[in-house]
Amino acid sequence: MKAQRNPSQTIGPFFHVGLEWKDGGRVTFAEKGQRVVLVGRIADGAGQPVGDAMVETWQLSPDGRTPAPGTGSGHPHGMGRVQTSADGSFRIETLMPGGEAPHLEVTFFARGLLRGLHTRVYLAPEERVRADPALASIARSPRLRTLVAKPAGKDEYHWEVRLQGEGETVFFAV
Amino acid sequence: MNDMTRPDANTIDPPLDFPAYQSTHLRHPKQPLVAIPARLLDVPGPTVPRGFVKSGDNDLTAQGKGLPLGERMVLTGRMLDADGRPIRRALIEVWQTNASGRYMHPGDQHDAPLDPNFPGIGRTFTDDEGRYRFLTIRPGAYPWQNHPYAWRPAHIHFSLLGNAPVQRLVTQMYFPGDPMLDLDPVFHGVPDAAARARMVCKLALDTGIEGVATGYSFDIVLGGAKSTPLGI
Numbered sequence: 001m002k003a004q005r006n007p008s009q010t011i012g013p014f015f016h017v018g019l020e021w022k023d024g025g026r027v028t029f030a031e032k033g034q035r036v037v038l039v040g041r042i043a044d045g046a047g048q049p050v051g052d053a054m055v056e057t058w059q060l061s062p063d064g065r066t067p068a069p070g071t072g073s074g075h076p077h078g079m080g081r082v083q084t085s086a087d088g089s090f091r092i093e094t095l096m097p098g099g100e101a102p103h104l105e106v107t108f109f110a111r112g113l114l115r116g117l118h119t120r121v122y123l124a125p126e127e128r129v130r131a132d133p134a135l136a137s138i139a140r141s142p143r144l145r146t147l148v149a150k151p152a153g154k155d156e157y158h159w160e161v162r163l164q165g166e167g168e169t170v171f172f173a174v
Numbered sequence: 175m176n177d178m179t180r181p182d183a184n185t186i187d188p189p190l191d192f193p194a195y196q197s198t199h200l201r202h203p204k205q206p207l208v209a210i211p212a213r214l215l216d217v218p219g220p221t222v223p224r225g226f227v228k229s230g231d232n233d234l235t236a237q238g239k240g241l242p243l244g245e246r247m248v249l250t251g252r253m254l255d256a257d258g259r260p261i262r263r264a265l266i267e268v269w270q271t272n273a274s275g276r277y278m279h280p281g282d283q284h285d286a287p288l289d290p291n292f293p294g295i296g297r298t299f300t301d302d303e304g305r306y307r308f309l310t311i312r313p314g315a316y317p318w319q320n321h322p323y324a325w326r327p328a329h330i331h332f333s334l335l336g337n338a339p340v341q342r343l344v345t346q347m348y349f350p351g352d353p354m355l356d357l358d359p360v361f362h363g364v365p366d367a368a369a370r371a372r373m374v375c376k377l378a379l380d381t382g383i384e385g386v387a388t389g390y391s392f393d394i395v396l397g398g399a400k401s402t403p404l405g406i
């Protein structure tokens with residue numbers, strides 16, 4: 001029997017009450033790997049920081065597989081969940097995902113978003129990102145660069161996210 | 175091309191640009207959403223460890239020193255996939271106001287009393303039949319700044335991971351017969367009346383607790399049937 005899906009609604013401004021995870025910004029795995037830190041910043045169509053968003057990440061393990069289930073009372077392996085600070089920034093400490101073009105699946109939820117916005121951030125050089133078959137439909141677009149984080153010092157990557165306007169981040173239909 | 179989702183073919187969810195809800199104005203992407211192979215997100219994961227939810231996390235009335243104020247209610251339902259199969263052992267997180275319409279959150283400026291016995295947070299896993307159960311307080315309506323005399327209808331926020339990234343859903347549950355629903359731009363962001371009706375729970379008094387708590391039922395259907403594992 002086919003069932004009709006429930007619609008999405010905004011997460012609203014008060015989600016921290018229920019959704020804050022202890023150490024949600026420290027992504028865990030069963031395996032060891034190369035530690036990386038992703039520092040992102042989200043701005044709206046007026047260039048103002050989005051200081052009340054929830055950011056979720058999901059990725060392959062360092063050996064390129066679906067992460068094993070988490071253990072104990074911790075959150076799931078391979079998944080991060082943080083809220084942005086007043087300046088729109090967020091920080092995810094994780095391990096470098098496996099694969100040809102290492103990336104994190106990212107979803108933003110916030111007041112003013114009636115549904116989550118899904119995108120990806122790549123921790124890889126642009127030419128390898130352009131070769132990713134998942135991005136075939138935008139392989140030649142200059143907008144693809146919005147999905148590529150910039151290396152910034154040892155093991156750290158920076159990523160500017162723009163919800164609207166100049167430099168608008170690519171978001172995917174889910 | 176069956177493998178590709180059509181950009182923004184989604185007619186169930188609200189549009190990202192919805193002028194009646196003012197906060198969408200500067201936050202909606204203006205470029206079309208880009209197609210990505212659907213199979214990439216219709217795969218298992220993330221898996222939440224059983225220990226993440228503690229016994230009693232589904233009783234929102236037992237988190238203080240005494241009972242919270244308001245109408246106690248039992249909320250039960252099932253989580254299903256698009257083929258009507260139960261989504262088993264999946265995490266549900268809820269948060270809500272107290273009976274007076276106030277969140278226990280420093281950002282909530284609504285001048286209504288906090289209830290020290292009601293933080294308004296709950297977690298549970300669905301069972302092997304996709305069923306879940308919460309004991310809580312019926313939340314209150316509260317004013318917001320969207321337009322003059324704007325009030326949000328009473329609602330409970332739901333966060334659902336499902337069994338696959340494609341099933342991830344954040345939504346709200348409303349109450350039957352609430353006259354504020356007709357005036358609420360968040361509820362009416364959903365264009366289809368039948369889809370809006372799926373966000374409204376049903377009164378089911380015989381699922382409550384005799385002499386103690388009312389009963390409401392609310393089933394939740396997530397997308398991505400392919401990824402619902404049969405084995406777990």
